[in-house]
Amino acid sequence: MLERSTEVVTDAPPTGRRILFFTLVGVSMAGAIWLLAYALSAGGFGPGDLLLVMLFTVTLPWMVIGFWNATIGFIIMRFAQDPVAAVTPSAGRVSGREPIVSSTAILVCIRSEPPERVIRHIAPMIDGLIARGVAQQFHLYVLSDTSDLAHAAIESRHFSELANTWRGRIALTYRRRDVNTGFKAGNIRDFCDRWGDRHDFALTLDADSLMTADAVLRLVRIMQANPPLGILQSLVIGMPSTSAFARVFQFGMRLGMRSYTIGSAWWQGDCGPYWGHNAIIRIAPFMMHCQLPVLPRSALIDGHILSHDQVEAVLMRRAGYEVRVLPEEGESFEQNPPTLIEFIRRDLRWCQGNMQYWHFLVMPGLKWVSRYQLAFALLMFLGSPGWIGLLVFGSIAAAFAGAGQSFIHPVSGFLVFCLVLVMWFAPKIATVIDVLTRSSLRRSFGGGFRFVAGVVTETIFFVMLAPIMWFSHTIFLARLLAGRSVGWGPQARDDHHVPWSLAARQLWPHTLLGVSALGLLALTVPAAIPYALFVAGGLALAIPLAVVTASPALGRAMVRIGLGRLPEEIAPPREMAALALPAVELAAGQRG
16 A cells, blocks of 8 residues: 555754754864964965965865764764664654555666676565565566666576566566666666556665665665655665775775764754665655756756766755655665775766756755755865865975975964864764774774774775875866766776776876975975875875775785774674675684
């Protein structure tokens, strides 16, 4: 039976929380800007100093908002009896025993993916739904945008065999589009047009998604109990990996995601995020209100929307439905790119898609928090030229000033530097404190020593990775302004070597900029080099970082010694154990 009623009382909007949050953000930004301006006034405040302050201001929103999200999240993590219910009240009203009475479509969106890998990821979840006796309330749709006919034939055969295997237990429909109009958003819209009115909800999954059956049922139960809820996003974390790059990266994400997400959910409330996968949507309002426009030629990037998810979230919210996040870890997963080269490719696709958000900032009827979310998604990439500008113009200004004290006040300059580091690392600091002060959490990460070693390794890695991404974004944004863009093809998900030649071709501009900045300072103001290393160091070492972190041997060695260990390597959920992931099996062998 399809449920359509919205006759319930919703949670009050957190207006006071939002006012408090942005007051803290505004005061913090003003203080940081004033402190830098004072620090740069050592030899008088000129046009060059103003330029540096302006560039610094561009970088600030991402850091300051991250700091306050993490601070609030840490307080809730430490002192709330149920941190999840504290920020997502609807989660606290579900016991887990409610019957599943709604119809849910499980949408697996693929494009030129190995079908056996896709099946391997979804089969444990489906088996779990079957074992719990609720599979009749679900229908699995494999939505293919594969254009290669030979690959499509392999897909069709594999999913036909899978449908026969599950016949009588769960329904499976495989559909391939000949033309992938609208990319992934168009893929889902085609499903809505064909079958959307048959179901209440849709669970959206990517080809690399893994969710436990319990996580799926929890999302469904929360949606059933709260008709005004339009989208409920799970907290997606990385799966254990033998790739050195992915391993360190997702360890860092695990450190920062929970405090950041809980903190942001506390004040965003019903205007939460949607990441396009591992989430559940209410189909009827999605079909009615979340149709994406095709951008005109006057837009920065015209055509179909690429980064569709957040636009769909703000359209759902505009229609009066809630969008919330469920900040629980351990049952919703994805794979991360195995190499730096693949990571940059994925990030630039996101950058290109996010630049289309300019068109929606002035859309009538949006909530002001929704406009903030679109602007913040833009600033995630627009802040990158600010960092690169600070490196370039800051190095030049320091070189021309000669003595450091004629360029910047030492004490106040050092305070700005420390302030940036604290804001930069605040989400991770919050989780590090939380883990180190809880014995059960320390054990879940392999013990205190392994955890601290992982934190140190990830910190060095992050300091090197961040400027590489900033410069990649800067180059790409310049190319976008010149009319160049990137394609939207399939991702490489398997571990593989990165040859030195490929790394050099891709990253020589990064190396050149990093070495040039450090060389200039070495010749003029050597005392500034330790500070410049936080940006220039990663750029100068971009090529070896790409090669070394792609080494399969290094990745396996890290698994064996427990460096970057995740809790799922020690106690994987049943659905993950069924995958027999090399990282999990290798970690288990070391424990044995």
